[in-house]
Amino acid sequence: MLTKKDLLGIKELSVEEINLILDTAAVFKDVLGRDIKKVPTLRGKTTVNLFFEPSTRTRTSFELAAKRLSTDVINFSVPTSSVVKGESLIDTALTVQALGADFIIIRHSSSGVPHLLAKKLKASVINAGDGTNEHPTQALLDAFTIREKKEKIEGLEIAIVGDIAHSRVAKSNIYCLKKLGAKIRLIGPPTLIPKELERMDIDVFHNMEAGLKDVDVLMMLRIQMERQGRGFFPSTKEYSRNWGLTSERFSLAKDDVIVMHPGPMNRGVEITSEIADGPRSVILEQVTNGLAVRMAVMYLLAGVKR
Amino acid sequence: MNILIKNGHIIDPSQGIDRVGDILIEDGKIKEVHIQGKEQRAKPPPTPPSPSRGEGKGEGESLLSESRIIDAFGLIVIPGLIDMHVHLREPGFEYKETIKTGTMAAVKGGFTTVCCMPNTFPVNDNASVTELIIRKAAQEGLCTVFPIGAITKGQKGEELAEIGTMRKEGCIAFSDDGQPVMNSLIMRRALEYSKAFNVPVISHCEDLTLSEGGVMNEGLLSVTLGLSGIPAEAEMIMVYRDISLAELTGGRLHIAHVSTQGSVKLIRDAKKRGINVTAETCPHYFNLTQDAIKDFNTNAKVSPPLRTERDIEAIKEGLRDGTIDIIATDHAPHHKDEKQREFDMAPFGISGLETALSLSLKLVQKGILTINQLIEKMTLNPAKILRIDKGTLKVGSDADIVILDINKEYEVESERFASKGKNTPFEGWVLEGMPILTIYRGRAYER
Numbered sequence: 001m002l003t004k005k006d007l008l009g010i011k012e013l014s015v016e017e018i019n020l021i022l023d024t025a026a027v028f029k030d031v032l033g034r035d036i037k038k039v040p041t042l043r044g045k046t047t048v049n050l051f052f053e054p055s056t057r058t059r060t061s062f063e064l065a066a067k068r069l070s071t072d073v074i075n076f077s078v079p080t081s082s083v084v085k086g087e088s089l090i091d092t093a094l095t096v097q098a099l100g101a102d103f104i105i106i107r108h109s110s111s112g113v114p115h116l117l118a119k120k121l122k123a124s125v126i127n128a129g130d131g132t133n134e135h136p137t138q139a140l141l142d143a144f145t146i147r148e149k150k151e152k153i154e155g156l157e158i159a160i161v162g163d164i165a166h167s168r169v170a171k172s173n174i175y176c177l178k179k180l181g182a183k184i185r186l187i188g189p190p191t192l193i194p195k196e197l198e199r200m201d202i203d204v205f206h207n208m209e210a211g212l213k214d215v216d217v218l219m220m221l222r223i224q225m226e227r228q229g230r231g232f233f234p235s236t237k238e239y240s241r242n243w244g245l246t247s248e249r250f251s252l253a254k255d256d257v258i259v260m261h262p263g264p265m266n267r268g269v270e271i272t273s274e275i276a277d278g279p280r281s282v283i284l285e286q287v288t289n290g291l292a293v294r295m296a297v298m299y300l301l302a303g304v305k306r
Numbered sequence: 307m308n309i310l311i312k313n314g315h316i317i318d319p320s321q322g323i324d325r326v327g328d329i330l331i332e333d334g335k336i337k338e339v340h341i342q343g344k345e346q347r348a349k350p351p352p353t354p355p356s357p358s359r360g361e362g363k364g365e366g367e368s369l370l371s372e373s374r375i376i377d378a379f380g381l382i383v384i385p386g387l388i389d390m391h392v393h394l395r396e397p398g399f400e401y402k403e404t405i406k407t408g409t410m411a412a413v414k415g416g417f418t419t420v421c422c423m424p425n426t427f428p429v430n431d432n433a434s435v436t437e438l439i440i441r442k443a444a445q446e447g448l449c450t451v452f453p454i455g456a457i458t459k460g461q462k463g464e465e466l467a468e469i470g471t472m473r474k475e476g477c478i479a480f481s482d483d484g485q486p487v488m489n490s491l492i493m494r495r496a497l498e499y500s501k502a503f504n505v506p507v508i509s510h511c512e513d514l515t516l517s518e519g520g521v522m523n524e525g526l527l528s529v530t531l532g533l534s535g536i537p538a539e540a541e542m543i544m545v546y547r548d549i550s551l552a553e554l555t556g557g558r559l560h561i562a563h564v565s566t567q568g569s570v571k572l573i574r575d576a577k578k579r580g581i582n583v584t585a586e587t588c589p590h591y592f593n594l595t596q597d598a599i600k601d602f603n604t605n606a607k608v609s610p611p612l613r614t615e616r617d618i619e620a621i622k623e624g625l626r627d628g629t630i631d632i633i634a635t636d637h638a639p640h641h642k643d644e645k646q647r648e649f650d651m652a653p654f655g656i657s658g659l660e661t662a663l664s665l666s667l668k669l670v671q672k673g674i675l676t677i678n679q680l681i682e683k684m685t686l687n688p689a690k691i692l693r694i695d696k697g698t699l700k701v702g703s704d705a706d707i708v709i710l711d712i713n714k715e716y717e718v719e720s721e722r723f724a725s726k727g728k729n730t731p732f733e734g735w736v737l738e739g740m741p742i743l744t745i746y747r748g749r750a751y752e753r
Contacts, residue, residue: 011530089647110648111532112602131650133532168532196526 002300006118006125009134010175018179022144024296025289032068032292042302043070048101050093051128052078052108057263057287058128058138062105065294071103093117103298106130124301132166138262139172141293143180145286146217149258154181157214159205159253161187161243162221162270163232165194169262170221174202187211188243191232208243212252219260220245220271236269245271250280258282307373307748308332314378314709316341318385319682320689320698329383331705334748339699374750376743378709384681386418386449386706386746388688388697390479391508391562391586391634392659394420394451397438398427403639403726405439409448411637411659411725413751416741418449418706419688419696420637420659423483424456431456431467436475449746450696450706452478457496457507461485466495473503478692479560481508484609484654488514490547497548497557506558506584506691511544511569512536512610521650523596523611531599533649536611542568549576552583560691561585563636565610567620574629584691585624586634589665590656590731592621598731604645606731608638609654622674631687633680635662639727657727661718663710664737670712671738677712709743716740 002017010018031039047066049059059075066073076096089108096104104123106114111131118125129135147153158177164170164186174184178200185203186193198204205211212218223239233239245259259271259281267273276283309331316327316339327341389412395403403411405422412420422439424430430439436453443451455477459465462485469480480500486509487493493509500507517540522528524535545561549572552559564570564587573585595614598606606612624630638655645652666684669675675683685697695703718735720728744751 088643108648110650112649115602116646116648131532132534165529171530171532194529196529199526 002304005301005304005306006114007136007297007301008114008118008125008127010136010139010172010179011134013136015179018140018143018176021140021293021296021300022147024300025140025144025292028295028299029289029292032288038068038070040070041299045071045102045302046100047071047073047103047105047298048096048099049073049075049105050078050096050107051076052106052113053129055107055128058107061287061290062126062128062294065291065298066103068291069295069298071298074099074101089113090117090120093121097121097123103301124304126297126301129168132168132171134172135168136172137290137294137297138169139176140297141286141290142173142219142260142262143176144289144293145260145282146258148289149282150216153177156182156216157185158182158217158219159185159187159211159215160219160221161208161211161245162223163192163227164188164197164221165192166224166227167221173219174200185211185215189233189239192227208249209252212249215253215257217258217260218245218253222262222264223266223270240269244269245275247272247274250275260286262286309374309376309705309745309748309750311376311378311383311707311709314381314383316383316699317678317681318699319678319686320385321700323699324678329699329707331707331745331748334705336699336701336703336705339701376709381742382677382710382712384708384710385685385697385699386708386744387416387663387684388419388692389417389635389637389659389662390421390632390688390692391588392420392422392637393425393639393655394422395639396426396442397435401726402641404446405442405451406446406448407724407726408637408639408659409443409451411657411723413448413744413746414724414753415659415661416663416708416710416744417659418708418744418746419452419694420449421452421454421479421692423454423481425461425483425485429456429461430454430472430477431459431461433468433471433475436472436477440476448751452476452692452694454479454481454508456480457482457487458492463487463489463492466492466499469496469500469505470503473505477505478694479506479508481510481562483508483510483562486510486512486514486544490551493548494551494555497551497555497559501555501557504693506560508560508562509544509548510562511541511548513540513543516540516543520611521607522599523613525596525614527596527599531602538566538568538613538617541566541610542572545569545572549573549581549583552576553579553581556582559583563588563591563610563634564621564624564630565591565613565617567617570620570624570629574624574627577629584631585629586632587621587625587630588634588636589658589662592618592625593665593668594731602649603731604647604649604652605656605729605733607649607652607654608656622669625669625683626674631691632683633662633666634688635659637725637727639725640729641726642728645729655727655729656731657720657723657725657729659725660723661730661732661737663741664739665732667712667739705745705748707745708741710739711742712739714738714740714742
């Protein structure tokens with residue numbers, strides 16, 4: 001049983017709660033493999049996707065997960081311009097709740113927004129990414145994928161490569177995988193890896209070749225083009241030359257390494273097509289597992305005693 | 307109206323008084339101070355205005371209707387406090403605070419003199435805005451208000467404002483506050499030019515290029531909360547720059563709200579070298595660490611940001627050894643709606659006037675300062691820096707007096723603030739010691 005009505009971040013979850021979500025997701029993955037992929041579990045409930053930041057994959061995944069559970073789904077996209085127009089964040093959220101929402105899935109460019117709204121709303125708030133804080137369902141689906149492929153998480157050497165500083169995916173994955181007993185290492189330029197993280201018993205490598213040695217799982221992060229020219233690295237070309245995942249470098253990792261990417265990918269920048277489309281890639285399976293994990297989260301939150 | 311305050315423990319660092327005694331107030335001025343004890347008996351005990359209803363008339367009649375005796379036995383009697391760093395928001399942001407509500411909050415908190423920062427709308431960068439503030443304060447204010455003028459026009463950091471003219475109109479210090487002058491040449495000129503008018507230049511030390519986008523102290527917590535960090539170095543770099551410029555120019559530099567260990571060290575060293583620098587800190591910088599932000603509490607979002615335990619210890623030591631001369635509030639009231647929003651977008655600031663004295667008394671309770679030293683940092687020292695005849699109980703000065711009960715406990719309830727700004731991270735704290743009566747120019751305000 002989950003104890004809180006909201007899923008705000010991995011930081012707030014216990015190991016037991018994480019395992020419960022992953023085990024439940026396994027059940028839903030079976031459902032998704034059936035001919036009829038829909039269950040009536042949450043019929044009559046309403047889900048609102050409240051996205052203050054553009055997103056296609058996460059929003060679609062949540063929408064489909066909600067529909068597979070038979071809830072009604074409304075997409076309430078709030079382009080930043082209408083926020084500028086004047087309606088406050090809390091007013092927008094209260095409006096959505098007044099429409100009868102049971103689940104409010106929130107994405108926002110400012111860290112902490114789901115936490116603020118969770119306090120104001122009776123509905124279950126699910127964090128679909130807040131600023132550079134967390135993206136908990138991504139970390140859960142990544143853990144699910146690793147567990148499925150490697151049959152365990154404890155003791156694995158997992159490398160996260162790229163822009164850690166600005167990545168909520170990286171943050172959530174660090175918390176989640178550490179809680180589950182994995183050994184984490186971060187690889188990338190010093191400008192993109194906060195040095196404070198070393199205090200969390202995490203190894204940091206600025207040299208890609210050294211970092212790839214003996215790695216079981218390789219998570220590549222998207223390099224955002226906006227970062228170049230702002231002092232984080234001089235050009236994507238130089239980034240790619242030093243930290244891009246090429247076939248030569250890839251051979252340094254373990255033979256049975258799996259390669260993950262939360263998408264969307266910059267092919268030729270952080271990862272080459274040969275690897276992204278190659279046999280060690282589980283990138284598309286991550287997407288499929290995302291559905292099962294999000295169904296599990298909604299199902300479990302619906303069961304939380306209020 | 308005459309008031310006699312009897313049997314209080316009088317503490318007035320400006321005269322070195324720390325004894326039980328009586329104070330007689332007449333026509334808004336301090337008429338007599340009588341100290342009990344042999345060697346300090348300089349004057350005969352003041353004659354109490356007759357409390358008994360007699361058959362007299364004339365002068366006795368008026369005393370009868372207007373005089374009052376306050377028994378301050380067991381209480382501490384101090385000069386009205388001076389806060390040289392507040393934001394009164396008027397003109398322009400009256401929804402956050404007005405001169406009236408801000409000075410009400412001041413009086414409630416034991417302050418009888420406040421200096422308001424120029425970041426109003428329009429900015430107090432010319433004599434007409436200064437005049438407006440002074441006129442409003444005279445009409446509606448409950449205590450003395452000294453405006454602080456902007457260093458540069460529009461606080462833009464490009465061109466000096468008319469410092470001399472504003473000085474004449476009543477500004478007693480100059481600062482661009484939250485928009486610090488980034489151009490070192492302009493800051494040099496400000497420190498040089500202000501010497502002609504003998505006014506301090508107050509610097510909010512923050513290297514804006516280094517702190518860009520930051521909303522809290524940089525460290526592991528900012529990383530794990532996903533909030534942009536402001537490194538301690540953003541403050542230290544500017545403290546060092548401004549100390550260097552003060553040394554170069556011989557201007558009077560006052561460093562606002564010191565928040566880091568590094569700044570304390572730099573200021574201590576500068577003072578040792580005889581540079582003309584003074585410094586302040588605020589109660590939140592020695593009572594709270596960045597942990598107050600956990601769970602994205604925007605009421606703990608303040609500039610400079612709350613730092614770490616190590617910084618708190620250094621600030622306490624700086625207060626103890628005199629490196630930090632004064633305690634100010636940086637009272638920064640905001641509307642509730644502005645604070646109840648995305649952490650990134652919420653404005654910086656804490657509504658501080660009504661909790662400052664109690665929070666500062668913690669330094670006395672913990673044995674870091676004596677009560678004398680604390681009162682000195684909130685009366686005599688700011689008066690010296692600003693060169694004003696306030697914060698004293700000298701005979702003939704304005705009867706600005708606070709009666710303090712250092713044992714009284716109470717819970718902080720922002721809803722009961724006189725300030726419009728309810729933004730405090732101290733909500734629910736139980737504090738010990740509060741001003742129970744503030745007298746401003748002979749008028750008494752009970753808390």
